[in-house]
Amino acid sequence: MRKAYSNKFVILSLVLPGILTFLFAILAPICLSIYYALTDFTGLGSYSFIGIENFKRLVGDEVFWLSLRDSLLLAAGFILIQHPLAIITAALLDRMGKHAEGFFRCVYFLPNVISVAIIAYLWKFIYNPNFGLLNNVIKVFGGKGDVNWLGTGTAIWAVLIVLIWHGFGWGMLIYYTGIKNIDPTLYEAAAIDGADNKKVFLRITLPLMKPVIQVNVTLAVITALKQMETVYLLTNGGPGNETQFMANYLYKQAFSSFQYGYGNSISVAFVSICIIATIILNRIFKEKAEA
Known part of the structure; x- marks a missing residue:
């Protein structure tokens, strides 16, 4: 085995597929996107090189900044609402019996295996102002129940x-x-010392979960920035541009408005923001680890 791994041909055969995948599936599309962002390409026919005009337009595009705001608002919702609830739920599941643990794990994960289209249309029915479940529940408790949840102000x-x-x-x-993956002997030692569940969670679980939290928070920010399918099916950015998100706005500019060059300038900005966000988060977690 050692001889095989010291053979340059074997090493190359193992590394080359990954390098080729990176070059053709990641690096090449990014380079092409940067190139088209410097043109007035509409997606069809000829086009000309216009330099940084698309990026100048992007800086003054109010809808782009609105889409970025909504994406960052979603990222904040993930980090401040979804993740605290998720980690507490995970800790509670870990303390359940095997059958209950498996059942609730499946229940909580179930929405993720359902088609995005089904999820979107399900919530459209829930939010329907005329016969939606949410308005009917409000009526049961004495309210009017006539709110257009996907309308202006609430969408x-x-x-x-x-x-x-x-x-x-x-x-x-x-x-x-x-x-x-946390060593169970740590929990056993804490129980012997008389630590309650709150102290165990704050002194053992959370500190040892820092690498996982870092990965999950970074994924949450990137997911928020690239959110598109559910938004497209629910509101398509409407009413007006109230629910516009970066990925959805990119799609509309490139494929609905046939401004392919401008759409690519948005994609370059999108990748840049993802990289900057990842660097900032890595530094924040690194500083906390060193503190």
């Missing part, structure tokens, strides 16, 4: 609730896996 919050709910299972499962 962004309605969409955020759906996205936070839909992604809960993934976050919970990652935290659950992290908790399962």
Whole structure:
């Protein structure tokens, strides 16, 4: 085995597929996107090189900044609402019996295995102003129950609730896996010392979960920035641009408005923001680890 791994041909055959995948599936599309962002390409026919004009337009595009705001608002919802609930749920699941643990793990993860289209249309019916479940529940408790949840003023919050709910299972499962990898003897020692559940969670579980939390938070920010399918099916950015998100706005500009060059400038900004967010989060967690 050692001889095989010291053979340059074997090493190359193992490394080359990964390198080729990176070059053709990641690096090449990014380079092409940067190139088209510097053109007035519409997706069809000829085009010309226009330099940084698309990026100048992007800086003054109010809808782009609105879409970025909504994406960051979703990221905050993931980090401040979804993840605390997910890690607490994961900790509670870890203390359940085998049958109950398996049952509730499946229940919480169930929305993630359902088609996004089904999820979107299900919530459209729940939010329906005429016969939706939510308005009917409000009527039961004496309210008017005539709110248009996907209308002006409430649409962004309605969409955020759906996205936070839909992604809960993934976050919970990652935290659950992290908790399962903690050495059980630490919990046994804490129990012998008389530590209650709150102290065990704060002094053992959370500190040892820092690497998992870092990964999950980084994924949450990137997921929020690239959120598209559910938004597209629920509101398509409406009413107006109230629920516009970066990925959805990119799609509309490139494929609905046939401004392919401008759409690629949005994609370059999107990748840049993801990289910057990842660097910032890594530094924040590194500083906390060193403190």
